[in-house]
Amino acid sequence: MGYTIAEKIIKAHLLEGEMVKGTDIALKIDQTLTQDATGTMAYLEFEAMGVPRVKTERSVAYIDHNTLQTGFENADDHRFIQSVCKKHGIYFSRPGNGICHQVHLERFSKPGKTLIGSDSHTPTGGGIGMLAMGAGGLDVAVAMGGGAYHITMPEMVRVNLTGKLSPWVSAKDIILEVLRLLSVKGGVGKIIEYGGEGVKTLTVPERATITNMGAELGATTSIFPSDEITKSFLEAQGRVEDWAELSADADAVYDKVVDIDLSALVPMAACPHSPDNIKTIEEIGNKEIHQVCIGSCTNSSYLDMMRVAAILKGKTVHPGVSLSIAPGSKQVFNMLAQNGALADMIAAGARILECACGPCIGMGQSPNSQGISLRTFNRNFEGRSGTADGQIYLVSPETAAASALTGVFTDPRTLGEAVDIKLPEKFLINDNMIVEPATVEEMDSVEVLRGPNIKPFPTTEPMKENIEASVALKVGDNITTDHIMPAGAKILPLRSNIPAISQHCFTVCDKEFPERAKALGSSIIVGGVNYGQGSSREHAALAPLYLGVKAVLVKSFARIHRANLINAGILPLEFANEADYDELALGNEIVMPDVRDIITKGGDVIIENKTTGKTIVAKCELTQRMKDIILAGGLLNYTKEQNNG
Ligand code: MIC
Ligand code: SF4
Numbered sequence: 313m314g315y316t317i318a319e320k321i322i323k324a325h326l327l328e329g330e331m332v333k334g335t336d337i338a339l340k341i342d343q344t345l346t347q348d349a350t351g352t353m354a355y356l357e358f359e360a361m362g363v364p365r366v367k368t369e370r371s372v373a374y375i376d377h378n379t380l381q382t383g384f385e386n387a388d389d390h391r392f393i394q395s396v397c398k399k400h401g402i403y404f405s406r407p408g409n410g411i412c413h414q415v416h417l418e419r420f421s422k423p424g425k426t427l428i429g430s431d432s433h434t435p436t437g438g439g440i441g442m443l444a445m446g447a448g449g450l451d452v453a454v455a456m457g458g459g460a461y462h463i464t465m466p467e468m469v470r471v472n473l474t475g476k477l478s479p480w481v482s483a484k485d486i487i488l489e490v491l492r493l494l495s496v497k498g499g500v501g502k503i504i505e506y507g508g509e510g511v512k513t514l515t516v517p518e519r520a521t522i523t524n525m526g527a528e529l530g531a532t533t534s535i536f537p538s539d540e541i542t543k544s545f546l547e548a549q550g551r552v553e554d555w556a557e558l559s560a561d562a563d564a565v566y567d568k569v570v571d572i573d574l575s576a577l578v579p580m581a582a583c584p585h586s587p588d589n590i591k592t593i594e595e596i597g598n599k600e601i602h603q604v605c606i607g608s609c610t611n612s613s614y615l616d617m618m619r620v621a622a623i624l625k626g627k628t629v630h631p632g633v634s635l636s637i638a639p640g641s642k643q644v645f646n647m648l649a650q651n652g653a654l655a656d657m658i659a660a661g662a663r664i665l666e667c668a669c670g671p672c673i674g675m676g677q678s679p680n681s682q683g684i685s686l687r688t689f690n691r692n693f694e695g696r697s698g699t700a701d702g703q704i705y706l707v708s709p710e711t712a713a714a715s716a717l718t719g720v721f722t723d724p725r726t727l728g729e730a731v732d733i734k735l736p737e738k739f740l741i742n743d744n745m746i747v748e749p750a751t752v753e754e755m756d757s758v759e760v761l762r763g764p765n766i767k768p769f770p771t772t773e774p775m776k777e778n779i780e781a782s783v784a785l786k787v788g789d790n791i792t793t794d795h796i797m798p799a800g801a802k803i804l805p806l807r808s809n810i811p812a813i814s815q816h817c818f819t820v821c822d823k824e825f826p827e828r829a830k831a832l833g834s835s836i837i838v839g840g841v842n843y844g845q846g847s848s849r850e851h852a853a854l855a856p857l858y859l860g861v862k863a864v865l866v867k868s869f870a871r872i873h874r875a876n877l878i879n880a881g882i883l884p885l886e887f888a889n890e891a892d893y894d895e896l897a898l899g900n901e902i903v904m905p906d907v908r909d910i911i912t913k914g915g916d917v918i919i920e921n922k923t924t925g926k927t928i929v930a931k932c933e934l935t936q937r938m939k940d941i942i943l944a945g946g947l948l949n950y951t952k953e954q955n956n957g
Pocket of ligand 2: 673689
């Protein structure tokens with residue numbers, strides 16, 4: 313029996329376990345990346361492990377999220393990260409160098425290697441044939457220290473691409489189609505592998521748009537083969553020696569196959585407030601719009617930007633629309649500046665932003681009240697834009713640019729002959745914004761700079777015999793990490809201060825939650841399906857931990873968030889019988905007798921509702937390692953125990 317692409321990489325990196333679906337496997341990690349919004353925590357955790365120098369082949373820290381700098385906090389964090397990197401052997405990509413996933417793809421990605429990043433869109437690297445996964449900061453810290461990354465061996469889904477995209481239809485429309493077919497929970501526990509003749513029609517940045525937004529499927533990761541097209545991309549990046557061929561065996565076995573005829577696709581949009589709420593632009597009709605934002609790690613490549621510039625050239629942005637553009641990296645930005653495309657964008661009236669995440673994470677450019685905003689981004693969760701009633705639609709750069717000119721939803725196919733933009737034979741290569749770490753001889757003399765906003769992360773205790781708690785919150789299905797721990801310009805600066813940031817925990821759903829949870833002292837959260845979808849931010853576990861949350865009881869979890877809860881020492885429980893969701897209400901007092909013993913031995917957790925007298929059964933499927941982490945009170949305690957023992 314042959315292997316899929318992902319299985320080949322897993323096989324070559326397997327440290328523990330066997331490639332049996334649904335079981336725990338431990339992988340050797342070749343590369344790591346962090347960004348600044350999760351990075352400060354990750355490096356504090358790395359420091360706490362006491363490993364002097366990273367043990368990976370390449371670890372890179374990017375500054376791209378918290379670049380608004382409305383106070384000293386972010387600048388302090390940046391200096392902290394820069395100094396930690398210098399000391400411990402990590403490459404540092406300075407603010408201004410671009411969005412982590414775009415820069416990593418350009419400068420560091422390598423087919424066949426493993427990468428984990430403290431950002432859920434790390435699978436962007438799958439576009440070049442890496443096994444690239446999003447993880448919590450603590451998992452990244454462990455990997456930097458040479459530890460394995462543990463995942464559940466996923467199922468394999470093959471997306472078979474045939475035909476060729478029609479003019480004006482874009483890679484974004486392919487992933488929107490996959491989201492339409494599979495939904496935001498369709499990828500949970502799965503790796504999505506792309507294959508078929510249609511793959512040859514897509515460049516590496518286009519493939520990366522698709523694997524990037526595979527995060528919205530809830531997938532462990534997504535991956536493309538590494539072929540001649542991959543080779544020419546690496547050649548153009550001056551890194552052909554990093555190329556390796558990679559393809560699935562002809563007799564590889566997949567758990568599911570999805571066929572997509574590229575020639576049948578049309579321009580689409582993900583409508584408010586979910587990336588899988590798909591309609592065609594034609595179906596939406598001539599609806600008026602107010603804002604267009606082009607950029608983010610999904611659609612900010614040279615190809616995307618050049619297509620946008622060609623559409624805008626010689627025209628003016630509609631007076632009812634604010635258009636902002638953020639190129640993905642300094643490389644892209646500089647190339648646009650040199651070839652005149654930037655001038656075309658400026659002349660048309662675009663508001664040019666620095667190459668960073670910006671509006672994608674609510675750092676500026678919030679739309680007007682009830683404003684309709686077309687964005688080339690990957691998430692349109694409620695409130696994420698910074699405007700509570702903003703209506704965000706996710707579209708391709710072509711649809712975005714066409715609509716910016718007309719002021720209404722516009723199918724780019726109405727623009728006439730399509731622009732034909734090719735990848736350059738040579739990208740502009742200048743790594744002057746990447747700071748190398750100190751040498752082994754110099755590292756001891758590097759001082760780590762800490763600002764006053766950097767507070768230690770919450771300490772945890774080993775798990776107690778019984779859990780006695782109250783229901784502090786009850787929420788519905790598809791709760792995102794943006795609900796649990798909102799981001800945006802006001803809250804992101806608090807990422808290195810858990811006591812302060814936890815005051816905003818769940819306030820999107822319930823303003824009273826932080827105070828209530830704190831007053832209760834010991835509480836649980838009750839939720840529906842796909843709880844914790846979205847980001848990798850471990851703050852969505854650390855803030856509840858700080859507020860006294862001991863367990864989260866839901867119908868089902870998203871992968872990274874479940875791992876983050878375990879890493880924080882919070883018990884992830886699933887209803888054995890989903891109907892029991894109705895048996896719990898806000899304020900109910902519960903007890904889980906002998907829970908420590910049950911976790912140790914395995915088996916269902918019994919929850920007695922003292923308020924109603926009813927008993928609920930919860931599943932808690934944990935591997936031995938996860939049990940040990942939970943019993944120790946989190947991954948940091950567990951790692952310290954391991955290092956001392
Ligand atoms: C996001 O897109 O939600 C973020 C901001 O990049 C997060 C990371 C974070 O919250 O810092 C992600 O996707 O993991
Ligand atoms: Fe940044 Fe947005 Fe990408 Fe997250 S999704 S890494 S915020 S550009």
